[in-house]
Amino acid sequence: MKRNVGIVIVSHSPDIARGTADMVRQMVGEKVPLAWCGGDPGGGLGTSVEAIIAAIQKAWSEKGVAILVDLGGAETNSEMAVEMLSEERRERVVVCNAPIVEGAVMAATEASAGSSLDQVRQTAEEMRPA
Amino acid sequence: MSSESILSELAEGSVLMDHAVGLHARPSVKLTQLAKTFSARIELGVSQNGPWIDAKSIVKVMATKAPKDTVLFFRAEGTDAAAAVAALIGLVKRDFEDVH
Numbered sequence: 756m757k758r759n760v761g762i763v764i765v766s767h768s769p770d771i772a773r774g775t776a777d778m779v780r781q782m783v784g785e786k787v788p789l790a791w792c793g794g795d796p797g798g799g800l801g802t803s804v805e806a807i808i809a810a811i812q813k814a815w816s817e818k819g820v821a822i823l824v825d826l827g828g829a830e831t832n833s834e835m836a837v838e839m840l841s842e843e844r845r846e847r848v849v850v851c852n853a854p855i856v857e858g859a860v861m862a863a864t865e866a867s868a869g870s871s872l873d874q875v876r877q878t879a880e881e882m883r884p885a
Numbered sequence: 886m887s888s889e890s891i892l893s894e895l896a897e898g899s900v901l902m903d904h905a906v907g908l909h910a911r912p913s914v915k916l917t918q919l920a921k922t923f924s925a926r927i928e929l930g931v932s933q934n935g936p937w938i939d940a941k942s943i944v945k946v947m948a949t950k951a952p953k954d955t956v957l958f959f960r961a962e963g964t965d966a967a968a969a970v971a972a973l974i975g976l977v978k979r980d981f982e983d984v985h
Contacts (some may be wrong), residue, residue, distance in 0.1 A: 782914050831933035864914050864943040881944040 760866040760875045761788035761814030763822045764859050765807055769793035775823070775859050777876045783863040793847035802829045807836035811848060819847035821873035821879065823859045845850045847872060853879040896966040898973075899933070899958045902941075904980035908951040912981040917943040919976050925963025927973070931955050940973070 771794035788812035795801030861881035928937035
């Protein structure tokens with residue numbers, strides 16, 4: 756069983772998603788399950804529900820998964836992806852209302868200490884613009 | 886919560902941050918992660934009189950933006966307070982490198 760909350764990064768741009776994941780890995784380390792996705796299946800900018808579901812499964816932890824998103828569709832598609840999970844997993848996934856890069860680093864730092872999904876989300880959301 | 890009384894200790898200490906570029910992102914993450922390994926309540930200040938912030942809050946630690954040559958003050962309360970302050974001072978002295 757993975758001990759720490761997992762982090763999923765969802766951006767319209769695969770470069771942003773990958774780069775954000777790189778920052779999390781370098782700053783926070785390997786103690787947090789991490790996955791990212793970005794871009795539509797045709798290779799353009801966008802997000803895909805299927806790719807988000809795959810990323811959630813990859814970063815899955817019994818303690819849950821926190822998703823960080825960029826704009827509009829990334830959020831609605833992430834919510835749709837959560838809806839399509841099994842009922843048992845659905846309750847352990849949250850979409851954070853936080854900026855994607857800062858939120859991901861803050862959430863991962865909190866997660867790396869073994870914090871609960873609720874604490875991870877709260878820490879990410881402290882970054883929310885006033 | 887346990888009803889039995891908990892032995893609590895107070896500890897404080899300070900260290901000059903003269904290696905690192907400052908309390909930037911990576912040092913802040915390291916400091917917070919280490920603080921969170923202790924059960925004591927740990928606070929960080931950039932002056933002897935505070936203001937004090939929660940050393941286990943990555944958002945607050947990073948927001949201090951303390952530059953190089955700042956003296957960091959720690960104070961802690963709890964069963965492992967002394968060990969926590971010693972460990973955090975050690976981390977700053979090691980220029981935020983991990984212990985291998």
